Amino acid sequence: GNPDAYQAILTQISQFITDNELTWYRQDFTFSPAPYWAAADKPDRVGMSEIKSIMGLYAFWDALRAQHPGLQIDNCSSGGRRIDIETMSRSVALWRSDCAGQNAPEQFHSQGLMPWVPLTAGVWIATKGGSPVGSSQKLYEQRSGYCAGLTVCVDYDPAPWLKTAFE
Numbered sequence: 375g376n377p378d379a380y381q382a383i384l385t386q387i388s389q390f391i392t393d394n395e396l397t398w399y400r401q402d403f404t405f406s407p408a409p410y411w412a413a414a415d416k417p418d419r420v421g422m423s424e425i426k427s428i429m430g431l432y433a434f435w436d437a438l439r440a441q442h443p444g445l446q447i448d449n450c451s452s453g454g455r456r457i458d459i460e461t462m463s464r465s466v467a468l469w470r471s472d473c474a475g476q477n478a479p480e481q482f483h484s485q486g487l488m489p490w491v492p493l494t495a496g497v498w499i500a501t502k503g504g505s506p507v508g509s510s511q512k513l514y515e516q517r518s519g520y521c522a523g524l525t526v527c528v529d530y531d532p533a534p535w536l537k538t539a540f541e
Contacts, residue, residue: 375422384437475497480496496525
């Protein structure tokens with residue numbers, strides 16, 4: 375809701391996209407803004423800070439896409455809290471939830487989102503910690519994240535394991 379802040383961040387991010395010839399922009403959302411919105415609202419104007427923030431987000435993405443035709447936006451949606459009809463029309467959620475690697479939430483997200491948001495990505499944590507690499511549990515974790523896209527997080531060379539897992 376601050377026009378000067380909006381213009382400054384738009385200029386900075388747009389220049390970064392230009393300078394680096396980017397075709398994808400990823401915007402993370404790793405905290406809850408609700409306390410900040412509540413602190414900024416007057417008692418008779420509850421919700422106005424949130425409205426201004428969300429409208430600013432849509433305007434920001436629209437301006438980036440207008441300045442950079444063909445730019446794709448990856449909306450890291452922090453547990454699904456930023457997947458709505460407007461963000462879906464402007465972005466894809468390639469990290470749709472912070473429930474990454476949790477079988478039931480990954481499956482619930484896929485089942486619930488597929489009719490409405492066909493292009494999202496489940497997340498598979500393919501690190502050496504937890505279930506042993508190559509185990510049936512690790513395969514189940516991977517398959518729980520299957521949908522139109524799959525984001526894979528690794529801390530080792532996954533090529534041999536991924537080849538086996540995807541076969």
